[in-house]
Each structure stands twice: as structure tokens, then as C-alpha cells.
Amino acid sequence: MTAGMKFGFEVLHKDVRTGARRGVLHTAHGDVPTPVFMPVGTAGAVKAMPNGFLEALEARIILGNTYHLYLRPGHERIERLGGLHSFMAWNGAILTDSGGYQVFSHRELRSISEEGVAFRSHLDGSRNFFTPEKVVDIQCALGSDVAMVLDDCTAYPAGHIDAEASMELSARWAKKCRDHWRKQDDGRRALFGIVQGSVYPDLRKRSAEALNQLDFTGMAIGGLSVGEPKDVMYEIVECTAPLLPWDRPRYLMGVGTPEDLVRAVAMGIDMFDCVLPTRNARNGCLFTSQGKILIKNAVYAEDPGPLDPNCACPTCRRYSRAYLRHLFLSGEHLSAVYNTLHNLTFYLDMMQKIRHSIELDFFGNWLEQMEKGLS
Amino acid sequence: MTAGMKFGFEVLHKDVRTGARRGVLHTAHGDVPTPVFMPVGTAGAVKAMPNGFLEALEARIILGNTYHLYLRPGHERIERLGGLHSFMAWNGAILTDSGGYQVFSHRELRSISEEGVAFRSHLDGSRNFFTPEKVVDIQCALGSDVAMVLDDCTAYPAGHIDAEASMELSARWAKKCRDHWRKQDDGRRALFGIVQGSVYPDLRKRSAEALNQLDFTGMAIGGLSVGEPKDVMYEIVECTAPLLPWDRPRYLMGVGTPEDLVRAVAMGIDMFDCVLPTRNARNGCLFTSQGKILIKNAVYAEDPGPLDPNCACPTCRRYSRAYLRHLFLSGEHLSAVYNTLHNLTFYLDMMQKIRHSIELDFFGNWLEQMEKGLS
Numbered sequence: 001m002t003a004g005m006k007f008g009f010e011v012l013h014k015d016v017r018t019g020a021r022r023g024v025l026h027t028a029h030g031d032v033p034t035p036v037f038m039p040v041g042t043a044g045a046v047k048a049m050p051n052g053f054l055e056a057l058e059a060r061i062i063l064g065n066t067y068h069l070y071l072r073p074g075h076e077r078i079e080r081l082g083g084l085h086s087f088m089a090w091n092g093a094i095l096t097d098s099g100g101y102q103v104f105s106h107r108e109l110r111s112i113s114e115e116g117v118a119f120r121s122h123l124d125g126s127r128n129f130f131t132p133e134k135v136v137d138i139q140c141a142l143g144s145d146v147a148m149v150l151d152d153c154t155a156y157p158a159g160h161i162d163a164e165a166s167m168e169l170s171a172r173w174a175k176k177c178r179d180h181w182r183k184q185d186d187g188r189r190a191l192f193g194i195v196q197g198s199v200y201p202d203l204r205k206r207s208a209e210a211l212n213q214l215d216f217t218g219m220a221i222g223g224l225s226v227g228e229p230k231d232v233m234y235e236i237v238e239c240t241a242p243l244l245p246w247d248r249p250r251y252l253m254g255v256g257t258p259e260d261l262v263r264a265v266a267m268g269i270d271m272f273d274c275v276l277p278t279r280n281a282r283n284g285c286l287f288t289s290q291g292k293i294l295i296k297n298a299v300y301a302e303d304p305g306p307l308d309p310n311c312a313c314p315t316c317r318r319y320s321r322a323y324l325r326h327l328f329l330s331g332e333h334l335s336a337v338y339n340t341l342h343n344l345t346f347y348l349d350m351m352q353k354i355r356h357s358i359e360l361d362f363f364g365n366w367l368e369q370m371e372k373g374l375s
Numbered sequence: 376m377t378a379g380m381k382f383g384f385e386v387l388h389k390d391v392r393t394g395a396r397r398g399v400l401h402t403a404h405g406d407v408p409t410p411v412f413m414p415v416g417t418a419g420a421v422k423a424m425p426n427g428f429l430e431a432l433e434a435r436i437i438l439g440n441t442y443h444l445y446l447r448p449g450h451e452r453i454e455r456l457g458g459l460h461s462f463m464a465w466n467g468a469i470l471t472d473s474g475g476y477q478v479f480s481h482r483e484l485r486s487i488s489e490e491g492v493a494f495r496s497h498l499d500g501s502r503n504f505f506t507p508e509k510v511v512d513i514q515c516a517l518g519s520d521v522a523m524v525l526d527d528c529t530a531y532p533a534g535h536i537d538a539e540a541s542m543e544l545s546a547r548w549a550k551k552c553r554d555h556w557r558k559q560d561d562g563r564r565a566l567f568g569i570v571q572g573s574v575y576p577d578l579r580k581r582s583a584e585a586l587n588q589l590d591f592t593g594m595a596i597g598g599l600s601v602g603e604p605k606d607v608m609y610e611i612v613e614c615t616a617p618l619l620p621w622d623r624p625r626y627l628m629g630v631g632t633p634e635d636l637v638r639a640v641a642m643g644i645d646m647f648d649c650v651l652p653t654r655n656a657r658n659g660c661l662f663t664s665q666g667k668i669l670i671k672n673a674v675y676a677e678d679p680g681p682l683d684p685n686c687a688c689p690t691c692r693r694y695s696r697a698y699l700r701h702l703f704l705s706g707e708h709l710s711a712v713y714n715t716l717h718n719l720t721f722y723l724d725m726m727q728k729i730r731h732s733i734e735l736d737f738f739g740n741w742l743e744q745m746e747k748g749l750s
Contacts, residue, residue: 043701043702043705043707044698044701044702044705045702045705045707045709047707047708047709048707048708048709048712049709050709050712050713051693052689072701072704072705073676073697073701073704077676077677077697080677081677081679081695081697081698082679087695087697087698087701088698089693089694089695089698301448301452302452302455302456304456304457314427318426318464319464320456320462320464322448322452322456322462323419323456323462323463323464326418326419326447326448326462327418327419327420329447329448330418330419330420330447332418332420332422332423333422333423333708333711333712334420334422334423334424334425336708337423337425337708337712338425
């Protein structure tokens with residue numbers, strides 16, 4: 001890796017039986033093997049995970065939330081402090097979302113127009129306005145390795161007419177973002193487009209076609225995991241992924257469960273983010289090779305075993321279920337720390353296994369096993 | 376260290392100019408160099424400090440609170456899980472207090488009689504009763520390396536008559552604790568007596584004499600840092616410490632600030648505990664070689680420097696004041712983690728310097744410098 005390194009993506013191997021791809025993102029902050037899960041670092045920190053723990057897990061890329069960082073401590077402050085990598089002392093890669101989804105989630109506080117989205121801060125009620133150009137500028141100030149276009153995340157359910165209008169607005173914003181990006185682009189960072197279109201395959205197709213013409217470095221599928229049934233989500237990913245350029249990274253935003261990740265990889269998705277492993281950890285819900293564990297349950301009160309006998313994370317190597325239950329019930333900060341360490345290990349280990357199985361052309365068998373197990 | 380190892384204490388070196396002693400506690404869970412500061416692990420965990428961080432800091436002994444562990448998860452449960460060391464996966468030494476002080480702090484919920492102290496749980500209001508014998512049994516169930524006698528911590532201010540009655544009750548309880556302890560003592564653990572007597576030198580003297588006759592393995596000074604002026608506290612430590620057996624460890628309970636520790640070491644104290652570094656850390660108050668820092672202050676908003684340029688802790692090596700302020704204001708768990716790591720490093724580094732300076736007969740000079748700096 002050199003300071004002048006260009007952002008890039010390579011597909012290293014295509015699985016023989018599924019759409020899965022084994023690839024690598026080249027960034028100015030190191031190479032990132034794909035398929036990859038990006039831990040969510042909302043406010044410039046992956047909650048309850050010291051950076052050193054992330055490094056020990058070999059996390060190579062994390063996500064930052066533009067909306068949160070813009071409101072606190074402010075992108076200009078972060079820029080003066082040397083950018084987000086320097087500010088949070090993280091030397092790996094960073095992807096920032098555009099803030100569109102966060103504004104979308106605070107529905108009662110926002111209003112959308114052709115120019116952009118007006119919203120009130122959830123912190124202090126102050127009025128703010130995001131334009132496509134502004135979210136590009138904010139992300140450039142943050143210095144993220146991957147920036148995202150501003151999009152209008154269509155609510156679920158939405159009628160075809162509303163979804164179409166929303167998708168078209170997103171496409172117009174995407175063009176504005178790209179044009180503004182090109183003024184300052186030095187090739188070291190990437191801007192990704194975001195396909196919208198709710199649950200309508202025809203709209204997804206039109207969205208993908210419009211964005212493909214804008215020649216983004218990578219493409220995301222947005223507007224899923226917002227309340228639609230699982231099978232609908234899978235259907236949309238399955239029909240959208242093949243419409244995205246083969247030689248560019250494909251990012252499924254905000255998804256999902258371990259099962260979702262495996263299935264979406266089979267459909268050709270390369271990148272994921274989700275708050276599930278970190279948020280669930282703080283709520284005492286742990287992923288294990290034997291299924292989910294709610295650590296507060298009385299059954300664990302005197303259980304001397306590890307969360308997951310098949311897990312080699314420091315939490316499982318050192319602490320018992322009984323102790324982790326005690327920390328959770330006592331409201332100790334360490335409960336969040338140890339639980340997050342475990343859940344992220346579970347996710348990143350799974351992605352590692354996925355990558356290896358693709359390399360070995362064994363991913364299809366693995367997927368079959370999983371689907372049998374789930375049926 | 377062997378499984379059958381006896382608890383012991385040695386004074387290795389006496390400072391030439393002050394009462395300071397450089398010693399070592401031998402425990403079944405390793406040797407502990409003294410003077411030592413014991414991080415407080417109230418509920419079976421030093422708050423926000425992963426055990427691995429404590430080990431990296433070379434913490435050799437921590438404190439557990441009998442009152443808290445008795446209420447949750449319960450000493451019998453901990454015993455069934457192999458004792459407190461096993462439960463919390465801590466292989467260093469553990470000292471447990473007797474619960475007397477915690478019951479004392481929840482004044483409105485307790486009532487004292489000759490037999491012991493009745494109190495209500497601060498968790499669920501349930502009625503409980505501690506006798507001298509019961510707190511010995513609880514601590515034996517926990518398996519702590521150092522147990523403390525049940526004492527009545529005299530409130531401040533207290534008249535001489537009340538303080539005398541309270542001190543005498545503590546002395547009678549101490550004898551009951553010792554007698555009960557001897558029934559199960561195998562020499563691998565220690566029971567310490569606690570000198571009481573409020574701010575009255577004559578009562579402190581009588582308390583020390585009474586307890587000396589009971590031949591405890593170590594002796595503590597309790598009932599200080601409960602609201603009395605600093606100079607009164609120092610006066611009481613100074614007149615009490617020399618009354619304690621030379622060849623036994625001396626423990627000043629619940630004290631204190633960095634300055635308090637240095638001064639008390641000069642008076643011949645070997646062991647300390649205090650919530651100050653850990654609690655202050657969670658409140659954003661950091662100890663540095665240049666004085667205290669309140670990290671929320673606006674002056675640090677864009678300060679790229681470390682908390683303390685003279686500190687080598689992971690927090691100071693990696694994160695800026697600006698970032699630590701941001702984590703604190705954002706209510707991130709990591710704020711507590713990084714701040715606690717720093718404050719405990721500050722305390723344990725200071726104790727290390729104290730031990731070295733005693734070895735080198737330089738401690739008196741160091742104390743003089745400090746007192747000049749403070750005057």
C-alpha cells in the first residue's frame with residue numbers, strides 16, 4: 001500500500017455453483033478481502049469495541065455514519081483533526097453512508113424536496129439540510145475510503161407510483177453527487193451509487209440502469225431490510241445483483257442476519273453492514289454455532305461453559321455464560337464489551353469461512369447444508 | 376507459587392527518612408509487591424476494565440465487594456461456580472471487604488445490634504442480616520485471598536461516647552470473626568482486623584491494642600475518608616500506623632487521592648483501595664502528571680494531544696483529547712473503557728514509582744518535592 005494508491009476492486013475467483021465471488025478491495029488504508037462484513041461505527045467508534053480488539057479480529061473496514069458525525073462532533077472539526085481515520089485512530093479502511101438512511105429513520109423530523117432533505121437533529125432539534133453536493137463534501141471532509149451518494153430510502157410498504165418517484169429522485173441525486181464528486185476526485189477514494197426501487201423488480205431494473213450509466217466505482221442495493229418480508233428481500237437482491245457491473249463491488253446495505261449474509265453472498269453480494277451483531281450484543285443476544293442465546297435467561301445462571309464451545313474469541317476462551325449473565329444483569333460496561341467482541345467474532349469468522357469456501361469451490365455445498373439445517 | 380502456599384508478608388526494605396516500607400504479600404494467587412493500590416471490582420469486575428487490560432497493567436490484586444456479591448449473584452452461586460477467582464476468571468489475588476462499609480453507606484436501610492447488622496438490599500429491598508460469623512462464611516465461599524472482619528464504620532462527625540461504643544462493638548465483632556475464621560483457616564488465606572475509633576487518637580489506640588491481641592494476619596485502618604477534614608485523616612493515620620505490628624501488612628481502607636497515597640505510604644501504609652480512579656474515569660475526570668482534566672470541557676474539543684504526554688498507557692498512546700471528549704459526550708461505553716485504563720495506569724504507575732523510590736532510599740526526597748509542589 002502506498003500513499004498514492006488508487007482505489008480498486010478485483011474479483012479473484014467466481015464460485016462454480018452460485019453467484020458468489022471472492023474478491024479484494026484495494027484502498028488507501030489497506031486491502032479488504034471480500035465478501036466482507038463491515039462493523040458499524042456510528043459515532044466514530046464501533047460501540048464497546050476498542051480499536052485493538054477490532055484489529056485482533058482482523059477487521060479491515062468499518063462503517064461510519066455521516067449523519068451522526070455531521071451532528072457531533074461535526075465534519076469540519078473532524079477535518080481539522082486530520083479526518084476520520086486520524087480522529088478515531090483507525091488505520092483500516094472506512095466506508096461512510098450518506099446520512100440518507102438515518103434521516104429516513106427519523107421520519108417525523110424530515111421533509112424532502114428536489115434540492116435535498118431538511119431534517120431536525122435528534123440531539124438538539126436544530127434545523128439542517130442535506131443536498132447531494134453537501135453529503136459529498138461532508139464525506140470528503142471525513143476522508144472516508146468509500147463514500148455513498150445521497151438517496152431517498154423508500155419506506156415499506158410503498159405503492160408503485162410513490163416508489164417510482166422516490167427511485168427517480170434518488171437517481172437524480174446520484175447524478176448530482178457524481179458530478180460534484182468528480183470535481184475533487186483523485187482516484188484514492190470511491191463513491192458508490194445506491195439502487196432503490198422498493199420491492200418492484202421493474203423499478204430496481206430501471207434504477208440500476210440509470211446508475212450504471214453514471215459509472216460509479218461500486219454499487220449498493222439500498223432500501224431493503226426496512227420491514228418487507230424476507231422472501232421479498234431475497235427476491236429483490238436476486239434480481240438486482242446481476243444487473244450491477246460484474247467488475248465493481250456490490251454492497252447490500254443494512255443487511256443482516258447470518259443467514260441473510262450467506263444467501264446474499266450466493267447472489268453475488270460482496271459487502272455488508274448491519275447493526276445486528278453489535279446492537280444485539282448490548283442487548284444480551286448472542287450468536288453461536290448452536291443458535292441464538294439470550295444471556296439474561298435463568299438457565300445460564302450457573303452455566304460454567306463458554307457462550308459457544310466452537311468459538312475461539314477471547315470472551316469464549318475466558319468467561320462463562322454464568323459470568324456473562326451476571327455482568328449483563330449488573331449493567332456493567334464490560335457486558336457490552338465482551339458480548340460485542342463475541343458477536344463480531346461470530347460474524348467475521350463466518351465471513352472468513354465464506355471466503356475460504358468460495359476459494360475452494362465448496363461454497364455451494366455449504367449453502368446447501370445451511371438450507372437443509374434451516375428447513 | 377504452589378497450591379499449598381501459605382499467606383505471608385515480608386518487609387523487604389525500610390525507607391531511611393520516612394515510615395515507608397517496601398514489601399511483598401505472598402498469596403495463593405501470586406506475589407503482590409507493596410505498597411500496592413488495589414483496583415475496586417465491586418460486582419466481580421473492575422468496572423469497564425477487561426481482565427486482560429488489568430493484567431497488561433500488572434495489577435496483582437483487586438478488591439471485591441462482599442455486600443454486592445452476596446446480593447448478586449450470591450456467594451453460594453459463586454461458590455458452586457468454583458469461587459470468585461474462577462467465576463470472574465481472574466488469576467491474581469483478591470481482597471474482599473466485609474460488607475460493613477457498604478451497609479454503612481446505605482444508612483437509611485440498616486439497623487445495628489450486638490448480633491450484627493440488619494439491612495435492606497438496595498436492589499430489591501429484601502431483608503438481610505450480617506453477623507460477624509456470616510461475613511466470614513461469605514468470604515470463605517467467595518474464596519478471597521484476604522478477607523476482612525465485619526466492622527461498624529463510625530459516621531463522621533461522631534461524639535466521643537458514640538465513637539467509643541461503635542469502636543468497642545467493632546472490636547467484639549472482630550473477635551467473633553477471628554474465632555469463626557480459625558475453625559476453617561488453613562493458612563492459605565488471611566483475615567485482617569480493622570481499627571476504628573473515628574477521629575479520636577485515644578480510641579484508635581485502644582482499638583489497635585484490642586485487635587493486636589487477636590493476632591490478625593494483617594491490619595486495616597477503617598472509618599476514614601468519610602467526610603472528615605484531610606489534616607484530621609492524616610493525623611489519625613500518622614498516630615495509628617505505628618501502633619500496628621511491624622511485620623504485618625497495613626491497609627488504609629477507601630483512601631484516596633494520589634496525594635493521600637503518597638503521604639500514607641510515608642506513614643507506613645502498605646495497601647490501598649479506592650473507587651476514585653475508576654469512578655472518576657467514568658465521570659470524565661482524568662488524572663495526569665499535569666493535574667486533573669475534565670474531558671468534557673470545550674477547551675479539549677480540538678486538542679489533538681494525548682491526555683497526558685508523560686503517560687504510556689494505550690489510551691494516551693493512541694487517542695487524542697478531542698476524541699476522548701467526543702466519546703464521553705456521545706455516551707459511548709468506550710469512553711469508560713479508555714478513561715478507566717488511563718486512570719488506573721496513572722495510579723499503578725505511581726505505586727510502581729513509589730516502590731522504586733523506596734528501594735533506592737529516594738522516597739523522602741520525592742515526598743519533599745511533592746509537598747513543595749503542592750504548597
